[in-house]
Amino acid sequence: MSQRVTVTLTEPYAGRSAEVAGQLATAGMIVERVLPALSMITGTIAAERMAGLEAIGGVASVTAELIHRLPDPDSGIQ
Amino acid sequence: MLDPGFSGPSGQHTGRYIVVFDDDDPDPLDLLAAGGMTRVADTRDLASLATSEERSAAARQGQGTYFAELRMAVVAAEDAQLETLRTSSAGAQRGLHYYPELIHHVLEPGQAGRHRSEAAPDAVSRDATGSSPAAPADGFADTAEFTWGLQATGAATSEASGEGIKVAVLDTGFDTGHPDFAGRTIVTESFVDGEDAQDGHGHGTHCIGTSCGPRAPGTGPGYGVAHASEIYAGKVLDASGSGGDAGILAGIDWAITQGCAVISMSLGADVAEVHPPYVAAGKRALARGTLIIAAAGNNAERSAGNPGFVGTPANSPYIMAVGAVDQQLAIADFSARSGATEGGQVDVAGPGVEVYSSWPMPQRYNTISGTSMATPHAAGVAAVLAASTGLRGRELWAELVQGCERLDAASADVGAGLVRAPQPAAPGGDGDEGDEAAPAPPEAPSP
Numbered sequence: 162m163s164q165r166v167t168v169t170l171t172e173p174y175a176g177r178s179a180e181v182a183g184q185l186a187t188a189g190m191i192v193e194r195v196l197p198a199l200s201m202i203t204g205t206i207a208a209e210r211m212a213g214l215e216a217i218g219g220v221a222s223v224t225a226e227l228i229h230r231l232p233d234p235d236s237g238i239q
Numbered sequence: 240m241l242d243p244g245f246s247g248p249s250g251q252h253t254g255r256y257i258v259v260f261d262d263d264d265p266d267p268l269d270l271l272a273a274g275g276m277t278r279v280a281d282t283r284d285l286a287s288l289a290t291s292e293e294r295s296a297a298a299r300q301g302q303g304t305y306f307a308e309l310r311m312a313v314v315a316a317e318d319a320q321l322e323t324l325r326t327s328s329a330g331a332q333r334g335l336h337y338y339p340e341l342i343h344h345v346l347e348p349g350q351a352g353r354h355r356s357e358a359a360p361d362a363v364s365r366d367a368t369g370s371s372p373a374a375p376a377d378g379f380a381d382t383a384e385f386t387w388g389l390q391a392t393g394a395a396t397s398e399a400s401g402e403g404i405k406v407a408v409l410d411t412g413f414d415t416g417h418p419d420f421a422g423r424t425i426v427t428e429s430f431v432d433g434e435d436a437q438d439g440h441g442h443g444t445h446c447i448g449t450s451c452g453p454r455a456p457g458t459g460p461g462y463g464v465a466h467a468s469e470i471y472a473g474k475v476l477d478a479s480g481s482g483g484d485a486g487i488l489a490g491i492d493w494a495i496t497q498g499c500a501v502i503s504m505s506l507g508a509d510v511a512e513v514h515p516p517y518v519a520a521g522k523r524a525l526a527r528g529t530l531i532i533a534a535a536g537n538n539a540e541r542s543a544g545n546p547g548f549v550g551t552p553a554n555s556p557y558i559m560a561v562g563a564v565d566q567q568l569a570i571a572d573f574s575a576r577s578g579a580t581e582g583g584q585v586d587v588a589g590p591g592v593e594v595y596s597s598w599p600m601p602q603r604y605n606t607i608s609g610t611s612m613a614t615p616h617a618a619g620v621a622a623v624l625a626a627s628t629g630l631r632g633r634e635l636w637a638e639l640v641q642g643c644e645r646l647d648a649a650s651a652d653v654g655a656g657l658v659r660a661p662q663p664a665a666p667g668g669d670g671d672e673g674d675e676a677a678p679a680p681p682e683a684p685s686p
Contacts, residue, residue, distance in 0.1 A: 169516055201488055228482070230481045
């Protein structure tokens with residue numbers, strides 16, 4: 162089963178997100194977005210390979226994606 | 240200018256005056272000399288004297304002392320002499336103000352709380368409804384001119400417009416065809432696969448209306464705080480109101496890169512644990528001069544004894560969490576209370592009950608409640624403060640918190656209190672920093 166993830170890079174790797182994205186891809190991650198201002202990379206990976214991403218240089222954390230949900234438009238409380 | 244209310248009862252005024260010079264005044268001592276006060280000692284000169292006794296003696300020989308770091312002087316002069324100087328062409332042009340020097344006393348035990356109420360202690364802090372003394376007796380109400388939220392936040396009486404400030408609202412998109420926004424600078428981007436930036440829900444258009452909408456829409460009351468700001472509508476929630484971290488973080492990255500001073504996020508997940516990506520995102524945004532403001536959450540049901548908790552992303556220590564107050568400025572039943580996690584506190588509050596704002600056409604307007612509605616009030620106030628002060632990032636955060644109106648509600652519910660837009664300077668007074676022509680904002684950080 163694949164998992165959507167957010168990979169946060171360490172501060173020293175700011176500006177090297179493209180390079181780390183390549184290594185993440187090699188480790189099995191399908192990279193969807195590289196976010197240079199935040200030094201983050203998002204994408205999907207097989208759940209069992211997720212932990213392996215943390216060993217890659219410059220990776221501060223790998224986090225499973227959360228879903229944020231609003232009430233229906235006709236709800237009085239938003 | 241001498242405010243009669245400032246004089247106080249006789250015996251409280253020392254007979255001397257505090258003269259306050261404009262921050263940019265080229266030569267305050269020269270201005271005093273023009274008013275006949277030629278013997279005013281400069282603390283920078285007095286500093287060369289060895290002892291405090293020598294410095295005091297030198298100061299006493301003259302007409303007063305000028306404090307260069309404060310750009311103020313204390314002078315022994317007549318009211319008429321200072322009034323003549325203030326109203327002279329040089330005094331008026333250079334923004335001179337003066338106030339009687341007052342004698343301050345240590346508060347005696349039991350006096351400290353007297354400004355609140357003379358009533359018994361258990362009746363001091365709040366009445367049965369938890370309402371604030373800052374609210375009108377019957378609470379705020381929408382008028383033909385302004386929503387209650389614009390009145391309560393002071394936006395209705397503020398001259399600050401947020402002009403020149405880019406405000407990102409990351410939400411369900413925006414109805415770009417809404418007639419109330421004709422002629423505005425609007426940039427849209429969708430981070431939702433398969434959907435353009437058009438609002439398919441309504442929530443995003445409502446939030447953009449509150450933060451950036453018009454003060455005088457032509458039909459119905461004004462409802463927008465930063466009414467001249469530039470709108471950056473990032474769609475990160477789909478038409479059903481749902482979205483994941485990937486789109487939200489992409490929206491934050493986009494807003495930072497575009498140079499947005501403020502990001503408003505009326506979204507969240509009812510997760511009490513801090514979600515690491517938003518810790519890093521909030522911190523990195525602040526470092527780039529972008530303040531992220533997010534809804535505390537609607538997971539409380541206080542009437543049933545459940546105070547709720549601040550969810551993610553608002554519980555990031557580097558993201559400002561906004562709670563919702565009602566027309567009496569009491570905490571809303573649904574508004575989440577500060578949680579136990581670091582950063583899981585409510586930072587400020589905004590109007591969030593029965594909030595009137597824009598809605599996708601053809602409905603045009605809608606009135607709804609939620610911390611989602613409080614958040615864009617705070618974001619709008621942040622934007623007008625960013626424009627009027629030039630501050631960004633952490634300094635803007637501090638300015639926003641400093642300017643909040645303290646409420647009787649618990650700080651765990653409303654943080655520093657109700658967000659407030661800068662007010663026009665009182666005639667002759669300093670007032671708030673509400674001058675749109677004030678210092679030029681610093682350059683936005685390069686992407």
